[in-house]
Amino acid sequence: MPYPNTNLMKFYFLCLMLFGCCTLFGQDGYYFKTVGDTVYCQFKKVFPGFIKVKTKEQKNLWLTADEIKGFTKDGIPFVSKKILNPKKDPYIFLPNDKMDRQYKFSDPNLAMISGNGITFYELVEFGGVSAHTYGRSSTISLYIENDSLGLSKVPQMKLIGGADQMEVTNVLHNYLKSNKAIEKKLNSMKNWNTINYKEIRKLIEEFTGKEFVD
Numbered sequence: 533m534p535y536p537n538t539n540l541m542k543f544y545f546l547c548l549m550l551f552g553c554c555t556l557f558g559q560d561g562y563y564f565k566t567v568g569d570t571v572y573c574q575f576k577k578v579f580p581g582f583i584k585v586k587t588k589e590q591k592n593l594w595l596t597a598d599e600i601k602g603f604t605k606d607g608i609p610f611v612s613k614k615i616l617n618p619k620k621d622p623y624i625f626l627p628n629d630k631m632d633r634q635y636k637f638s639d640p641n642l643a644m645i646s647g648n649g650i651t652f653y654e655l656v657e658f659g660g661v662s663a664h665t666y667g668r669s670s671t672i673s674l675y676i677e678n679d680s681l682g683l684s685k686v687p688q689m690k691l692i693g694g695a696d697q698m699e700v701t702n703v704l705h706n707y708l709k710s711n712k713a714i715e716k717k718l719n720s721m722k723n724w725n726t727i728n729y730k731e732i733r734k735l736i737e738e739f740t741g742k743e744f745v746d
Contacts, residue, residue, distance in 0.1 A: 560573075560574055560575055560605065560606075561573060561574075561575055561603060561604050561605040561606070562603065562604055563583070563585065563595065563600050563602065563603035563604075564600060564601040564602050564603065565600055565601065566599070566600060566601055568601075571587055572587070572588075573585040573586060573587045573593075574586040574587075575603075575605050576592070577638045578605060578625075578637050578638050579625075579637055579638055579639065580597070580624050580625050580626070580637060580640070580642075580655060581596060581597050581621050581623075581624060581625070582594060582595060582596040582597060582625075583595050583603060583625070596623070597612045597613075597621070597623035597624055597625050598612065598621075598622065598623040600612060602625065602628070603625070606635075608627050608629065608633075608635065609627065609628050609629055610625045610626065610627055610628065611625070611626065611627075611628035612624070612625055613625075613626050613628075613677070613682075613683045614682065614683065615675070615683055615684065615685050616681070616682050616683060616684045617684050617685055617687075617703070618685065619685075624675070624683075626642075626644075626653055626675070626683075627642075627644065630646040630651050631644075631646065632644065632645050632646060632742060632745075634745065637655075639657055639658070640655045640656050640657035640658070640671075640673075641655070641656045641657075641658075642654070642655055643656075643744060643745070645736060645737075645740055645742050645744060646740065646742075647739070647740030647741055647742050648710075648711075648739055648740055648741065649678050649679065649710075650676060650677065650678045650707055650708070650736075650739065650740065651676070651677045651678070652674070652675070652676050652677075652736045652740070653674070653675040653676075653677070654672065654673075654674055654744075655672070655673040655674075655675075656670055656671075656672050657670065657671045657672075657673070658670050672688075672729060673685070673688070674686035674732065676703065676704070676707050676736075677707075678707055681706060681707065684703050684706070684707070685703075686700055686703050686704065686732065687699040687700050687703065689727070689728065689729070697721075697722075697727050698722060700727055700732070701718050701721055701722040701727055702722075704718055704727075704732065704735065705718050705719075705722075708735060708739050711738070711739050713738075714735055714738060714739055717735065718735070
């Protein structure tokens, strides 16, 4: 009569215990404290500015982007990034792997595209039904980043007046001026105040050589 493989049985038992612990606690990722500690947790809410998690010690723990270094969820590393030109909150959680992807926060939706040294982030937050558009209203926030300058927010454009459009072209010019054809277009848009959301997307696609996936 063959003897059972005790090492194999121990391995199965250990796997069963780990699976049971993870199932009971509901771990699906972890976050990094500013001092470097890693905390395993269950994510309840994930927003660009903060997260809500459950740990062994606390059922409901809210953590803002300026309180921790980042987190990993769904296999994606998110890092707390400092915004160079913030109007309000100076930090935001964004993926740090420079992969072209779409990701759904608890709110909003994220689309990102990388190429030729820049990464462009588009966050679309949906609101209630609008009487003007006969559909759901939305707020679009745009960010652009490279290794030398860091992360900047592309200012939101007003429907009336061109002051914000000047700010938009200035920010884009800082990141895209290495492409002389795009630099020429930006200078023309700055003079005539013709830049808009669709034009920004076209410029990013031209610079990166990629297309957004809607």
